[in-house]
Amino acid sequence: MHHPYGTITSPAPLLDVTLERTLHAWVQRFSQPQWRGRHLQGWLFEGAAARREAERQLAAGGVQAQLHSAYKPLVQHFIDQVDSTQLAAAHVHYPRAAAGEQRRFALEAYPLGSLLPEGGVQLSQRADDQPWYDVQLHLKDGRSLHQRVYAPNRRHTDAAGDAVLSPTGWLRVGTAPGLADLIDEAVTTDYEQAFALAMQAVRSQPWPQQEPYFERLDIRIDLPGYEQPLDWAGETVSTLEALHEELYFSLLEFFQQHSGRPTGDRRLQPGQIVPDVRGGADAVRVHVALRAFDAPAQDAMAAPTDDNQPLHLLATAPSPERIVQTLHAWPAERFSAPTRQGRTVWGQYHAGSQHPVFISAGQHANETSGVVGALRAAQALQAQPGAHFALVALENPDGYALHRELCTHHRDHMHHAARYTALGDDVEYRDREPLLERLVRQEALSRSGARLHVNLHGYPAHEWTRPLSGYVPRGFGQWMLPKGFFLILRHHAGWQRPARALLEAVCQRLANVPGLAEFNARQRALYELHAGPMPFEVLHGIACMQSETTHDAPVTLITEFPDETVHGAAFQFAHTVQRETALAAVHEWQRIMDAHQG
Numbered sequence: 001m002h003h004p005y006g007t008i009t010s011p012a013p014l015l016d017v018t019l020e021r022t023l024h025a026w027v028q029r030f031s032q033p034q035w036r037g038r039h040l041q042g043w044l045f046e047g048a049a050a051r052r053e054a055e056r057q058l059a060a061g062g063v064q065a066q067l068h069s070a071y072k073p074l075v076q077h078f079i080d081q082v083d084s085t086q087l088a089a090a091h092v093h094y095p096r097a098a099a100g101e102q103r104r105f106a107l108e109a110y111p112l113g114s115l116l117p118e119g120g121v122q123l124s125q126r127a128d129d130q131p132w133y134d135v136q137l138h139l140k141d142g143r144s145l146h147q148r149v150y151a152p153n154r155r156h157t158d159a160a161g162d163a164v165l166s167p168t169g170w171l172r173v174g175t176a177p178g179l180a181d182l183i184d185e186a187v188t189t190d191y192e193q194a195f196a197l198a199m200q201a202v203r204s205q206p207w208p209q210q211e212p213y214f215e216r217l218d219i220r221i222d223l224p225g226y227e228q229p230l231d232w233a234g235e236t237v238s239t240l241e242a243l244h245e246e247l248y249f250s251l252l253e254f255f256q257q258h259s260g261r262p263t264g265d266r267r268l269q270p271g272q273i274v275p276d277v278r279g280g281a282d283a284v285r286v287h288v289a290l291r292a293f294d295a296p297a298q299d300a301m302a303a304p305t306d307d308n309q310p311l312h313l314l315a316t317a318p319s320p321e322r323i324v325q326t327l328h329a330w331p332a333e334r335f336s337a338p339t340r341q342g343r344t345v346w347g348q349y350h351a352g353s354q355h356p357v358f359i360s361a362g363q364h365a366n367e368t369s370g371v372v373g374a375l376r377a378a379q380a381l382q383a384q385p386g387a388h389f390a391l392v393a394l395e396n397p398d399g400y401a402l403h404r405e406l407c408t409h410h411r412d413h414m415h416h417a418a419r420y421t422a423l424g425d426d427v428e429y430r431d432r433e434p435l436l437e438r439l440v441r442q443e444a445l446s447r448s449g450a451r452l453h454v455n456l457h458g459y460p461a462h463e464w465t466r467p468l469s470g471y472v473p474r475g476f477g478q479w480m481l482p483k484g485f486f487l488i489l490r491h492h493a494g495w496q497r498p499a500r501a502l503l504e505a506v507c508q509r510l511a512n513v514p515g516l517a518e519f520n521a522r523q524r525a526l527y528e529l530h531a532g533p534m535p536f537e538v539l540h541g542i543a544c545m546q547s548e549t550t551h552d553a554p555v556t557l558i559t560e561f562p563d564e565t566v567h568g569a570a571f572q573f574a575h576t577v578q579r580e581t582a583l584a585a586v587h588e589w590q591r592i593m594d595a596h597q598g
Contacts, residue, residue, distance in 0.1 A: 002464065006252050007546050009062075013287055013289040013551060014199065014201045014202065014205060014289060014290065015197060015201035015286055015287065015288040016285075016286070016287045017197060017285070017286050018283055018284065018285045018286075019190045019193055019194060019197075019283065019284040019285075019286070020190065020283070020284075021032050021190050021282070021283050021284060021374075022046075022169060022187065022189040022190045022191075023044060023046050023050060023051075023054050023067075023224070024414065024417055024499070026040075026042060026044075026054065026058075026171070027054050027058060027087065029058050030058055030061070030063050030173075031057065031058060031060075031061040031063070031066070032061075035061070035062075035063050035173075035542065036061065036062035036063065036174065037063075037175075038063055038064075038173055038174065038182065039063075039064045039065075039173070039174050039175070039176060039177050039178075039179065040058065040063055040064070040065040040066070040171070040172070040173050041063065041065070041066050041067075041068070041150075041171075041172040041173075041180075042066075042067045042068070042169070042170065042171050042172070042187075043067075043068045043069070043070040043073065043150070043152045043168075043169055043170040043171075044067065044069075044070055044169045044187070044189045044190075044191070045069070045070050045071050045169070045189055045191035045192075045225070045226075045239050046067070046069065046189075046224060046226065047069075047070075047224070047225070047226025047227075047397075048076070048080055050134035050224060050225070050226070051067035051068070051069070052067075054067055055067055055596040058071055064177070068080075068150070068245075069226075070152060070167045070168060070169055070170070070189065070191075071167055071237070071239050071242065071467055072108055072109075072167075072237055072515075073149060073150065073151045073152075073167075073235060074092070074105075074108065074112065074133050074135075074149050074151065074153055075108075075109065075110075075112055075230075076109075076228070076237070076335075077135075077147070077149045078090075078112060078115065079228065079230075081147070081312035082137065084115055084116075084232070086139050086140055086141070087115075087120075087137060087138075087139060087140070088116075088120070088138045088139060088140045089116065089120050089121070089122070089137075090115070090116065090120065090121050090122070090135065090136070090137050090138070090140040091121075091122045091124070091135070091136040091138075091580075092109060092112070092121070092122065092123050092124070092133055092134070092135050092136075093124055093125075093126050093133065093134040093135075093136075093137065094106050094109065094123060094124070094125055094126065094130060094133050095126050095129050095130055095131060095132065095133075095151075096125055096126065096129050097123070097165055098129035098155065098165060099155055099162075099163035099165050099174060099250040099403070099471065100162070100163065100164040100165055100470045100471075101470070101471075101472045102125075103125070103258050103530075103532055104165060104470075104471055104472060104572055105133065105151065106123050106125065106530050106531070106532075107134070107471065107472060107480065107481070107530055107531060108151070108167075108471060108491070109123060109127060109530060110255075110463050110481055110526075110530045111230065111233040111235050111463065111526060111530075112530075113525075113526050113529040113530060114119070114233045115232055115233070118525060119167060121282065121529070122530060123404055123530065131150065131151050131152060131153050132148050132149060132151060133148070133149040133151060134143075134147075134148055134152045135147040135148070139267075145308040148387065150170075151167070152166040152168055152169070152170035152186065153166060153167055153168060154166055154168040154186055157255070158469050158470050158474060159250065159253035159257070159263065159469070159474070160253075160263050160474065160550065162470075163296075164469065164470030164471075165470065165471070166467060166468050166469060166471060167467050167468075167471065168186050168187070168188070168189075168192065169186065169187035169188060169189035169191075169192065170185070170186055170187060171183050171184075171185055171187050174452065174528075175378055181414075183598035184296075187373040190223065190238065190284045191223065191225075191243070191284075192468060192482075193284070194223060194243075194284050194286050195222050195243065195246060195247065195250075195468050197286050198219050198221065198247060198286050198288055199250060199251070199254070200459070201286075201288045202217070202219075202251060202254060202288065207255075207258055211259060211268070211269040212269045212270055212271040212423055213258075213270050213271055214270070214271040214290050215272065215290070215291065215292050215293045215422075216271060216272045216274060216290070216291045216292070216422075217251070217269055217271060217272070217273050217277065217288075217289075217290060217291075217394055218274050218287075218288070218289050218290075218291055219247050219251075219273075219274065219275045219276065219277055219286075219287075219288050220276045220278075220285075220286075220287040220288075220289075221243065221247075221275070221276070221277045221278070221285070221286050221287075222278050222279075222280075222281040222284070222285045223243075223277070223278075223279060223281055223283070223284040224239075224279065224280070224281060224282065224284070225238075225239045225240045225243075225277070225279035225280070225281075226238075226239055226240075226279065226356055227240060227241075227279065234462075235462045236405070236412065236462070237464065237480070238276045238413070239467075240278065240279045240410065240413075241277075241410065241413040241414065242465050242466070242467045243275070243277045243467075244275045244276075244277045244410075244413065244414075244415070244416075244417065245414065245464060245465065245466055245473070246466045246467060246468050246469060247273075247275035247277070247418070248273055248275050248417045249466060249469075249473065249474070250466075250469060251270075251273050251275075251469075252268065252270070252273065252424075253474070253520065255268060255270040255424075256268050258492050259538045263474075263475070264475045266420075266425060266426035266428075266546065267425055267426075267429050267430065267431060267432075268424060268425055269423040269424050269425045269525045270424040271422075271423065271424050271541055272293075272398075272402065272417075272421075272422045272423075272424055273417060273424060274402065274406075274417050274430055275417055276398040276409070277408070278409060283362065293341050293422065294435075295341045295342055295343065295398075295401065298389055298401055298405050298505060298523075299320075299401060299404075301405055301408060302319070302401065302404035302405055302407075302408065303404050303405075303407035303408045303411065305317065305318055305319045305322070305404075307319050307321070307322040311326070311372060311375055311379060311578070312352075312572070313572065314372050314374060314571070314572070314575065315567055315568045315569070315571055315572060316567050316568075316571060317368035317371065317372070317403075317404075317571075318371070318372065319404075320343075320394065320397060320400060320401070320544065320596065323375070323393055323394050323524060324346060325369065326375055326379075326393075327346055327348060327375075327391075327393060328346075329380070330348070330350075330382055331350075332348035332349060332350050332391075333348060333349040333350075333351070333447065334345045334347070334348050335348070335349070335440065335443045335447070336440065337435075337437055337438075337439040337440045338436060339396075339397050339398045339421070339422065339436055340398060340421065340422040340423050340434075340436060341398045341401070341422045343397040343398060343401065344397065345392065345394070345395060345396075345397060345437045345440045346392070346393075346394070346440075346486045347391065347392045347440040347441075347443060347444045348381075348390065348391050349389075349390045349391075349444065349448055350378075350381070350387060350388065350389050350390070350391070351388060352386045352387045352388030352389070353386040353388065354386045354387060354388040354452070354586075354590055355388065355589055355593040355594075356388040356389060356390065356449050356450040356451075356452075357388070357390075357448075357450050357454060357585065357586045357589055358389065358390045358391075358392075358441075358444050358445055358448055358450035358452070358453045358454070358455075358553060359374050359377055359378065359389055359390070359391050359392075359453075359454045359456070359582050359586075360374065360391070360393075360395055360441065360444070360454070360455050361373065361374035361393055361394065361395065361455075361456040361457075361578075362374075362392075362393065362394035362395045362396050362399075362400060362455065363395045363396055363397030363426070363427060363428055363455065363457065364396070364399070364419045364420070364426075364457060364458070365394075365396040365397075365398075365400040365402070365403050365418050365419065366399070366403045366414060366415045366416060366418040366419050366458075366564055366565070367419075367457050367458030367459070367563060367564060368400075368403070368458070368563060368565075368571075369456075369458055369561050369563035369566075369571060369575045369577075370456025370457055370458060370559065370561070370563075370575075370578050371393055371394055371400075371575075371577050372571075372575035372579075373454075373559075373574075373575040373576075373577070373578020373579045373581070373582060374391065374392075374456055374458050374528070374578070374582065375393050375395045376575060376576075376579040377577075377578075377579045377583050377586075378391050379460050380394070380579070380583055381583070381586065387586075388448070389448065389450070389586065390444035390445070390448035390450060391444070391449060392440050392444055393425060394410070395437060395440065395441065395452075396420075396421055396427055396437060397437075398421050399418045399419060399420060399421055399422070400418070402415075402417060402422075403415050403418035404419040406418060407565070411565065411567070411569075412565050413565060414460050414462075414464060414564040414565060414566070415565065416464075421436075421437060423436075427441075428441070428551075428552075441552070445552065445553055450553060451495075451553055451554045451555060451593070452502070452553060452554075452555045452556075452557065452585065453553035453555070453556045453557070454556075454557050454581070454582045454585045454586070454590050455556055455557070455558045455559070456558075456559045456581075456582065457481075457558055457559055457560050457561075458560065458561050458562065458563035458564055458574070459479050459481055459560050459561075459562055459563075459564060460479065460480070460482065460562060460564045461562040461563055461564055461565065461566045461570075462482065463480060464476070464479065464480045464481075465480065465483055478535075480531075481526075481527050481530060482523050482526075482527065482543075482562040483523055483524050483525040483531075483534060483543060483562075484519060484520030484521075484522075484524050484527075484543065484562070485502065485516060485519070485520060485542065485559070485560065485561045485562070485577055486520075486536065486542055486543035486544060486546050486560050487506070487507070487542060487543075487545070487557060487559060487560070487581075488544075488545045488546075488547075488557075488558035488560060489502070489503045489544065489545070489546040489547075489555075489556070489557055489558075490546075490547055490548070490549040490551065490555070491546075491547060491548060491554060491555045491556070492548070492549065492550060492554040492555075493548070493550075495554045496548070497596075498555065498592050498593070498595075498596045499546075499554075500546070501553045501588075501592050501595075502555065502585065502588055502589060502592055503539065503544060503546065503557070504539060504559065505584070505588040505590055505591075505592070506557065506581060506584045506585050507539040507540040507541075507542045507544065508539075508540050509547060509580075509584040509587075509588070510540065510542060510577070510580060510581060510584060511540040511541060511542075512575060513576070513580050515573065516541075516542075516577060517541045519573075520541050520542065520543075521541065521561070524543070529588040541586050557581075557585050559577075559581050559582075561574045561577055561578060562574075
């Protein structure tokens, strides 16, 4: 069946298969009489409750079993085996990674550093690459305990052909405790099989040569999985979220290769890739299918929002209707462009006597605090005599709709599948017809004549991993752990001086935002414990990056608040910081441009 842009759909799924659950297979196998009296250690992608129940079943058959999480085994060890109330300090000696990121095992230990007061957890790298952690626990009663925590990994090549290490299932069976004289081997678990089968189903299709290849590619995986809240860190260890991220970015890499584009090319337009990973199933089912877009049905199933609150009290991302209603209540010149799914991107221009500034948000639609921050900044500017600005509060409505759909099942996940547009590209980098959403940014810059673009963004508020492709997200390693609110400055040639003046002035003003300095210091300390020294300049407590570009406005100030996905007071704080940054930039730009033009 043919659709607009030459994409394809299929009446039958590309894959629909149910897998044997690895945990059940192990229980069935080792409950046989010949294994009575043996000792078993296993690693697989299961939660603590399921592992404990399997241990009880094996014990009934005379097998002494210890079952561990293959995902983040050190963190799970502390949850399962360490009484943190009795802990005074912990020193973890982690191995040097034999392939990929050298600090991989320190990163995998995140957020262990927040378990104790600052300095209570120490991480140091060993010289060897043996796949285990040596843990020294110092208890409040003066005792010290030494523990060895295994972290089974497999060595393989990633999508770019680089060698990496990835967590994997493992089985050790012996005639005595600690021995593996009967079995000592890697096991491809159901979790790993589900990923591999989904990828193979996509790779084996005869995709067209012309982008986009489809409208929507759905990858639905139901599996036991687990989500382990870490109350002491405000984090959740989630095999479901990790698999979503793994599928989405692995498929992007596959289609980049298919298209002949370089890895990481944000102009790729494969179509909309939608991983939907849900837990709680007794067995593992993988269903891969092509679908046509259905925007009305998608909007009808969106996660509920509380649109009745004033902007500054919004505790979660508002509905598109609330955004449009807010925008259209203000006097302005309006302009718009359609999206691929038939929605509308709205822009507006407010003429004034000041130097113009363009404010935008929602380019990456899973970064939602900037949307509210942009609306709140515009609300304040309305009341300022002479204010002169263009505004696009939601640049990617199709991605925003997908984010709302995915949040119905996983409200606290990052949902990077909603990052890009329904064409599958990053709208900022779109350079060929149909330009669609891209037209609104171009119109905003053209109408206003703005030399400054304040582009409000976010990034993950908790750990971002790709556990089956080297653990560290390829191309996004510096984004995998939160490190506080920071700024990215881009400028054209010849604009370095006013751009730098803006960066320094904005950082100085933001130092007065209540709570921001403490928030940044806390996140930065935890980041550096696990990832090493932060390789960015810090101005007034705010990390900054600066580079020259030829893109869009002569000066672009990009905000990055760790907002994927936060709610409640944390979301209110996030959009307050976004608002304050936009207003600080507008205010300081007036003085800087007066001096620059003079």
